[in-house]
Amino acid sequence: MRAMVYRGPYRVRVEDKPRPVIEHPNDAIVRVQLAAICGSDLHLYHGMMPDTRVGHTFGHEFIGVVDEVGSSVQNLSVGDRVMVPFNIYCGSCFFCARGLFSNCHNVNPNATAVGGIYGYSHTTGGYDGGQSEYVRVPFADVGPSVIPDWLEDEDALLMTDALSTGYFGAQIADIHEGDTVAVLGAGPVGLYAARSAWLMGAGRVVVIDHLQERLEKARTFAHAEVLNFTEVDDVVVTMKKLTEHLGFDRVIDAVGAEADGNLTQHLTSARFKLQGGSPVALNWAIDGVRKGGTVSVVGAYGPIFTSVKFGDAMNKGLTLRMNQAPVKRQWPRLLEHIRNGYLKPSDIVTHRFPLEDIAEAYHVFSAKLDGCIKPLIVPSAD
Template sequence: MHAMVYRGPYRVRLEEKDRPVIEHPNDAIVRVTRAAICGSDLHLYHGMMPDTRVGMTFGHEFVGVVDEVGPSVRNLAVGDRVMVPFNVFCGSCFFCARGLYANCHNVNPNATAVGGIYGYSHTCGGYDGGQAEFVRVPLADVGPSLVPDWMDDDTAVLLTDALATGYFGAQLGDIVEGDVVVVFGAGPVGLYAAKSAWLMGAGRVIVVDHLEYRLEKARSFAQAETVNFAEHDDIVVFLKRATGHLGADVVIDAVGAEADGNLLQHVTAAKLKLQGGSPVALNWAIDAVRKGGTVSVMGAYGPMFSAVKFGDAMNKGLTLRMNQCPVKRQWPRLFEHIRNGYLNPSDIVTHRIPLEHIAEGYHIFSAKLDGCIKPLIVAN
């Protein structure tokens, strides 16, 4: 088969690779029809994620058609159109039993924190991802779900991570009617978090970023107020003034380890603003929320070597909530919102890229060219 293959930092290409096979009775092989490039894939692309091995195929957002099933699979059949959450999970361990699918204890040898994730290095289990013609889906009776007949592939693939994660970020904010919500980051997850905040009763939503084309999308898609932090000497002071000098009720950090800059900058956090490996955005969130408020962290963080303002968070009485999204738990409500017309996830899609051009797709997305917000990969 053809698959995207990692060859080192900033080097990915399409190669021929062995087609995956059934390795366990509960496996399925899925023929991928749509995949996506996620902002967190850029951490891999830039060589930022530990134990990302040459030869690995990325891609944790994908949908497709079941091509083959193992002998013990009961819930899927060949020909079924399925959406696969980015979490690989067993469904029966201590954590899965509590709906914490992202923290499954049985699918990752390094599962002291995160469970398994498709296409996200050997620190997350070493599972090849879906930026390929075919992908092996383990525990196929647990993770995948049938795509509803009324839902197209472009919508379904966004539910496998970006939309579910943004919605989860708003959920973790415990938003109540009338709350002022600030979202740091106007990438796909931040846009979905801002849109979801309205669905949970927010009275005001403010999105902060530094790229004008993303802020324009926040205005048109999420109907949010926007602030370009590069235009202000101190974004926290600006936000305090904009919220009656109290601060926001809820702040959502949808930035995390921003996939930008070189390795030295990431490790030392020497580059300011929304720098990868730096807690700048998280500290802005702690400073910009009101006393007694809630900070929801959706941005993906790796090791950080500079200080988080934990003392400030403690003294302000903040609630800090965070996790990788348990994707499948979000689907019933999101299906309802989409079918009722409250959400159209594919409105943020800017590029549809054939699998054979995936290397160019990574370059466009990484360099933020051509107004790229969310690129989909058309595989078959």
């Protein structure tokens, strides 16, 4: 099959790779119809994530058609059109039984915190991802769901991570009717978080970023006020001024570790495997939320992370809530919203690339060229 492979920082290409095979009776093989590049993929692309190995295939957002099933699979059949959550999970461990699918205890031998993730380095289990023609899907009776006939492919694709994560970010922010909500980051997750905040009763939503095309999308898609942080002297002071000097009731950090990184981060990630990310966005959230407020974190951070204003968070009486989104747990409500016309996830898609042009796709997305907000990848498998 043809698949994207990693050859080192800023070096990705499409190569021939062995087609995946059934390795366990609960596996399925999915022929990928549509995939996406996520902002968190840029941490891998830039060499900022530990244990990203040469030859690895990225891609944790994908949908496709079931091509083969293991002997124990009961809920899927060959030919089913399926969407696959980015979480790989067993469905039966202590954490899965409590709906914490992103914290599954049985799928990632390399960590005790996060479970398995497709195409996201060996720190999340080393599973190849969906930027390819075929992908092996473990625990096929648990993760994938058959796509409803009425749901369009691109909308289904965006439910596999970005939409579900943004919705989860608004959900764990514990928004009450009339709350003021600030969203840091106007990438896909931030846009979805801002749009979801209205669904949960927010009275005011402000999105903070610095790229004009993303801020414009926040206006038109998320119906939010926007703040360009490069146009003010102090972001936190401005956040206070917007809220009668109290701070926002809820702040959602949809930035996480800045994907470009600084020199120190590059050195520590490459030499010492300590990449965690810059604390700027998280500290803005802590400083910009009101006393007794809630900070929701769904941006991706690495395992080693310092310089967070935890003392300020404690003294302000903040509630901090965070996790990788348990994607499938969000699907029933999101399907309702989409079917009722409250959401059209694909409205944020700006670019579509053939799989063979994956190197160009990463370059355009990484450099934010041509107003790229969300790029999709179209494999060529028959």
